[in-house]
Amino acid sequence: MKQKPELRVGLIGSGFMGRCHSNAFRSVGGLFDLPLDPVADMLADISDEAAATNAAAMGFQRYTGDWGKLCVDPAIDLVAVTAPNALHEPIVLAALAAGKSVYCEKPLSTTLECALRMTEAAEKVGAVTMVGFNFYGRKDWTKKNLINWTWEFIHNRVTANTVNRFKQLCEWKFENLGMDWKTE
Numbered sequence: 332m333k334q335k336p337e338l339r340v341g342l343i344g345s346g347f348m349g350r351c352h353s354n355a356f357r358s359v360g361g362l363f364d365l366p367l368d369p370v371a372d373m374l375a376d377i378s379d380e381a382a383a384t385n386a387a388a389m390g391f392q393r394y395t396g397d398w399g400k401l402c403v404d405p406a407i408d409l410v411a412v413t414a415p416n417a418l419h420e421p422i423v424l425a426a427l428a429a430g431k432s433v434y435c436e437k438p439l440s441t442t443l444e445c446a447l448r449m450t451e452a453a454e455k456v457g458a459v460t461m462v463g464f465n466f467y468g469r470k471d472w473t474k475k476n477l478i479n480w481t482w483e484f485i486h487n488r489v490t491a492n493t494v495n496r497f498k499q500l501c502e503w504k505f506e507n508l509g510m511d512w513k514t515e
């Protein structure tokens with residue numbers, strides 16, 4: 332099999348969303364035929380100790396307690412930002428200045444002005460950028476908010492299983508009637 336070019340990922344922040352991103356980078360190649368092969372290269376966190384522990388647990392080859400070093404590391408192609416919101420702007424600006432592609436978690440930043448500065452910087456260098464708008468519910472989030480509650484309901488495993496079971500029953504019924512769209 333032909334070896335694909337690597338996409339060397341530098342991830343900043345190894346909390347809840349950091350683990351989501353690192354899982355996704357590891358498994359995405361099994362789902363889609365990608366032109367590049369993501370490699371978990373370097374993890375940055377608040378200290379060398381935290382970064383070392385989490386890099387080992389999450390399968391990153393290198394680690395640092397200084398996100399600035401990750402942003403300018405010549406081996407890194409893509410900087411993924413899963414640090415707290417207030418750090419998004421300085422990290423993204425540093426990564427863009429170093430010529431990296433950037434994948435930043437939502438919210439892009441804490442104010443509209445910050446977000447506009449980030450957008451302008453990205454447009455200026457013509458970088459490939461993306462904001463992570465996927466939603467991942469957390470068990471400890473308040474249920475007072477109707478939107479949160481609705482999202483949690485939709486993402487609930489019981490709901491998903493019920494919908495999936497219904498879909499399977501429909502498929503089975505169609506198969507018995509000789510109307511299976513998959514085998515036509």
Ligand SMILES: NC(=O)c1ccc[n+]([C@@H]2O[C@H](COP(=O)([O-])OP(=O)(O)OC[C@H]3O[C@@H](n4cnc5c(N)ncnc54)[C@H](O)[C@@H]3O)[C@@H](O)[C@H]2O)c1
Nearest residue numbers: 344345346347348349376377413414416436437465466467
């Ligand atoms: N897409 C979604 O559904 C979703 C869900 C939750 C959070 N988020 C976003 O993801 C981002 C991270 O949230 P989280 O829930 O993973 O937070 P978290 O607190 O679990 O993780 C934050 C990580 O950043 C690290 N960090 C803090 N200061 C740092 C520094 N100076 N340098 C390097 N690392 C530092 C922390 O040690 C920790 O590992 C936030 O922007 C948040 O808004 C998105």
